[in-house]
Amino acid sequence: MATKSMNDLFLATLRDIYYAERRLLKALPKMAHAAENEELKQAFTDHREETQQHVERLQQVFEAIGQRARGKTCEAIEGLIGEVEELLGDAPTPSAVRDAGLIACGQAVEHYEMARYGALGSWAEGLGHDEAAKLLQLTLAEEKAADALLNQIAIDAVNGDAVKAAA
């Protein structure tokens, strides 16, 4: 599809994040499983639930603009998930080091989503897709909260343990 207008760009980017969210539904349980820190495990598990909602909200956004919900391969998320797989494939020990790596990967994903939802939300507003804008901003707020929680877990526990373990 040629991107000739803001509406085209909006739709193409919507398909990108729809693909990414559905990809994350499969990746987050693996991240939760690999996490040793209980709080981190819970954070990934809870965010998997939120991600299910993000997928459903995106379906509502597609519907609100009269389009069929459809994803388009997002190379960025493939790359970010590839980094998670690389980390787990290397299986760094001790586990606090692996958890620190998982948090960094998780935050990279949240930042990607924040960038996408930030752009989509303001484009939707500009294009007069008010219902879509509202839904996108709701998800943006949850991505920000997920990022802040990961940051807090890193500060509270994981990074300190990881540095001690690595010393």
Ligand SMILES: [Fe+2]
């Ligand atoms: Fe999401």
Ligand SMILES: [Fe+2]
């Ligand atoms: Fe997220």
